[in-house]
Amino acid sequence: MKSSLPFFTTFWLLAPSLAIVILSLINVIKKETGDNE
């Protein structure tokens, strides 16, 4: 019996989520620093 998730599942569960959160954060940072210029 497996006591860990298959790599395939873990990767696809986390990678797209992290990617879109990070991309959104970059948008905020770009916007905020752009406003201060």
Place this chain on the structure above:
Amino acid sequence: MSPEIITFIIYIGGMMGIGYYFYKQNESTSDYFLGDRSLNPYVTALSAQASDMSGWLLMGFPGAVYAGGFNAMWIGIGLAIGTYLNWQFVGQRLRRYTEVIDAITIADFFEKRFKDNSRVLRIVTGLVILVFFTIYVSSGLVAGGKLFESLLNIDYTIAVYFSVVIVGLYTVLGGYLAVSWTDFVQGGLMFIALIIVPITVITNFGGFAEVWRAVSSVNPDLLHAGKSVTFDIGADVQWISAGSGLSFIGLISLLGWGLGYFGMPHILVRFMGIKSAKQIPRSQFVAVTWVTISLIGAVLVGIVGIVVLEPLPDSEKVFLELLDKLFSPWVSGVFLAAVLAAIMSTIDSQLLVSSSALAEDLYTVFRRDAGQKELMWVSRGAVIVIILIGLIFALSGGSVLNIVSYAWAGLGASFGPAIIFSLFWKQTTKNGALAGIVTGGATVLIWKNVGVLAGTGLYEIIPAFALSVLAIYFVSAAGKDPTKQVVKEFETALKPLKNE
């Protein structure tokens, strides 16, 4: 009276209080539908997400994961990516464009974007909204029926009537500001429930490793997102692997849910209601974080249900059964209120958009000089009519997931391509948009009802969206060039507006 019911009553009272407070503040239809474009980025973000995620998030989706394992998570991945892309590409531009041409509904946007004096675009948009939102509203009433059936131990039919009264009352009392603020609170509650419930259950079970071990002893393929498992309550072994695994058609059908976002009027109006387009990136970050964490929480709810609960006759009740089994009645009452929050926060926004379709888009065609007060009353009457038609569908029961998927495909394929083309392609014509809306909606209806097509297993949103794109492109390409005024408005909406 049980603690669950007391918590519920406090919760419903609170929501109605907020509804009534803002009811007193509504002065015009622009207030009622858009909150006079005065919402801050956090309220916009959470209310958009709460309107988006219905009883589907706490019932339909965990139910699909419960029955099929991690394979079902692809719907969530498609939706998370769709949410991101919608905020990224549609949000800011739609907010600016609707201000430039002074539009307060999606039909209003199409009409003014294409300078359509014939009113055909407005009427067709209003009709498509009415048809698919009535189906969508019925999914909320089915979810409400299942919730009250479990909570109050009453008959499903009575439970559906009960949810009709609660949802109808507070939407009629409220309006957009009320809906936005109650949705904000409800979005917060759903988020907390989807973090605390799975974490508590997993901790009690001895940690993730123990959960995976137990799930794998039921059927190891449940843990693999590339394998396919079917659930049959009547069989000796309930979770059985489907030999072929996840097919290409299966994968794109699940991911294809994400396409729906570009055409969801109840979510798009949230973009239009934000105070300034400049605040969109901040809302986007909050919304995307909310949606990814909530979806992962919902996946975990479905997974832990497999090992903690006895096999369920209705897999969509997995969240309700977990609460009943593992939490004290007071805590369980709060989280059950989160389920009602999910249902109400979506259904109220949808009723508001449908009633605006009827009042602003259809009624004014026949009564051009209707005053603000008259329109307010027509839209409140419309809420009642739509909810009653939704009730007729809801009484026949069914799966929340299936009903939502039908409405989701209909709206997404009708309006998604038309919205994207209107915002990004100057050459799009009125006839092109009209062809896209009709082709998208009709393809969904045909695909769903013709056995050979439905039998392919391909989610109808995919062919419908593709055909709608082709229809808009070819009809527009064959039409005339846009007028100078349309070009000027299009270009003004590309850049930050003077008042930002």
